Amino acid sequence: MEVLDLTPWRCPEPLIRLKLWLREAKSGQTVTIRLADAGSRQDIPAYLQRLGHRVILTPGPDNTLSLQLVVGAKQPS
Numbered sequence: 361m362e363v364l365d366l367t368p369w370r371c372p373e374p375l376i377r378l379k380l381w382l383r384e385a386k387s388g389q390t391v392t393i394r395l396a397d398a399g400s401r402q403d404i405p406a407y408l409q410r411l412g413h414r415v416i417l418t419p420g421p422d423n424t425l426s427l428q429l430v431v432g433a434k435q436p437s
Contacts, residue, residue, distance in 0.1 A: 367396035387432035
């Protein structure tokens with residue numbers, strides 16, 4: 361599985377890099393996204409859910425957040 365490690369950057373850089381990645385992503389593609397910035401940990405999952413992607417959150421060590429994104433897959437009701 362692909363990993364998009366956005367932990368080195370602070371907002372808005374993680375969102376910009378994620379948007380660039382999404383431009384090339386294909387429906388059904390899965391990626392694990394790692395975030396450290398507090399604003400990004402809050403904003404990026406909400407952004408992805410608004411776009412209609414399926415997101416599974418997993419809190420990590422040292423105030424990091426990992427989320428598994430399935431491009432184009434709807435959130436379960």
